[in-house]
Amino acid sequence: MFAYVIRRILATIPVMGVVAIFVFLLLHLTPGDPAAVIAGDYASPADVERIRETLGLNKPLHVQFFAWTGRLFQGDLGISIFSKVPVIKLIGQRIEPTLALATTTIIFAVLVAVPLGVLAAWKSGTWIDRSVMIFAVLGFSVPIFIIAYSMIWTLSISLHWFPVQGYKSFLIESGFGLEGVCRDTGRSGCGLVPFFRHIALPSIALGLVYVALIARITRASVMEVLTEDYIRTAHAKGLSSRVVLIRHALKNASVPIVTIIGIGIALLLGGVVVTESVFNIPGLGRLTVDAILHRDYPIIQGLILIFAGVYVLINLLVDISYTFLDPRIRY
């Protein structure tokens, strides 16, 4: 087991290495002078020269790559061209809303999708099953920003149940943060209600596609397990359907479900960019869009590396979790 974990951790190195090479080469693979690409259409030759000098683009490619990776290992992702602030600092400032959004979305998606999938498998062939499957196809087909704007229109603008846009910091609202002052009352923390009111719609909008994905796999996986002999035995022993479904079926169907939760993280991280733009949340997604509009290449590089790192890390944890979920899996 320990050897497997070490082997699995080592296996992430080439993946991250490829990501790093790809991210580094991205700028150089594009046609034209990289410094001119970053500088934009209206830059003077002096601006282009300054960018070339700052980013070391006048040095040989391999020298640039090793210098860049050397700095990466020291936690230096470069300096933003537009705001002149270190990229790592910018990411640090914007990470909280994104972490909060991603966490609430995953919790919402899993809490909704797994029971839906189990229910659909249990009631296979009935209208419940068909409704879940129709919802799963719809969830895949409606773009996030359409779901988001529909929810804003009905729940925020028409019914006034939720704020239209914006974000309330979890750290500040909960009183756990260093600043610890509630913006509305001036007291230390004003409860988590404002935080949840602001994060609810973005989480649901972002989570629906994820719910569709997880519900579909849960249904397929549970249906397969339900045909096993030990399920018939459990029923024959007189166990209730609930116990059979949760303790026998769901537990044995958990490996594909956890796998899809891990793979779906890439979908979620991509969706964060759109959701934060629609709901005006000052997180990493908004940072990405701003960086693109300003062609702030060090920020784009840093964000791709961070997002890919999170994806690789979560899938590493998913792989390791297999041995706990299914004792038959031995490495």
Added chain:
Amino acid sequence: MEAIADQSVVVRESLGARVWQYCRRHPTIVIGALLLLVMLMIALLASYLTVDPMKLNPIKRLRVPGEGMLFGTDMYGRDVFARTLHGSKISLLVGLSAAAVSTFFGLTIGLMAGYNRLFDTIVMRFMDGIMAIPSILLAIALVSLTGASVGIVIVAISIPEIPRVVRLVRSVVLTIREQPYVEAAISVGARLPKILLRHILPNTLAPLIVQATYVCASAMITEAILSFLGAGTPPDIPSWGNIIAEGRQYFQRAPWIIFFPGIFLTITVLAVNILGDGLRDGLDPRIARQMR
């Protein structure tokens, strides 16, 4: 003569019956294909069905749907109906092209990876790396660096999809290459290109067609997202993403600017997804069983 006429009637009936039976057995293929066909017709006939989507009419700006304008007008008085119908061209072009490009490259790389161990080791590490980057982010980065044009958008959307196709083709090749009929072909001296094209390739087609529909659906959504974020199709071309992006600022006053292209985009993606699910059930019972 009468007998021949009778026979032809019998043949026509049985063909019709066969088609009817197939449609009844796979209703999702029919529904998906019909919906997609309608969208294709709209895209092809948009210029004949509507007025100029770029024509400005400041006097009639932000008109509510129905007042002589079926879908209302936008902030410059442009006809949202005309813009929505014309927007279908870009979405379908990007979706179908991205499916074709990623399937072609994915198939080629996947076939080679499944048959050459050294190539497999190198290429699959590279593919794992690309798959670790969220596809929207990768596409955004590629477009932002190379400049927006429809061609660049297609390439940028296709690149993140290629690893998924490669993995699929490679897994099929690895299974098929161990089959006795492939061993038999090798034993009678068949060359590698012939084995790949004659014995392996046909087996990859069914899952590949299904995958291509999913790539097409995902590409249409990604194109809309890229345009929505300002990193997609140039703003002077009416694409659904562009129309929605422009309507954002006026969302509270004129939600129809966002909703009509949004509904069209959803229906088109839904059609492709339904068609994909139907094809999966019809063409590849193995995958269908896993997914059900």
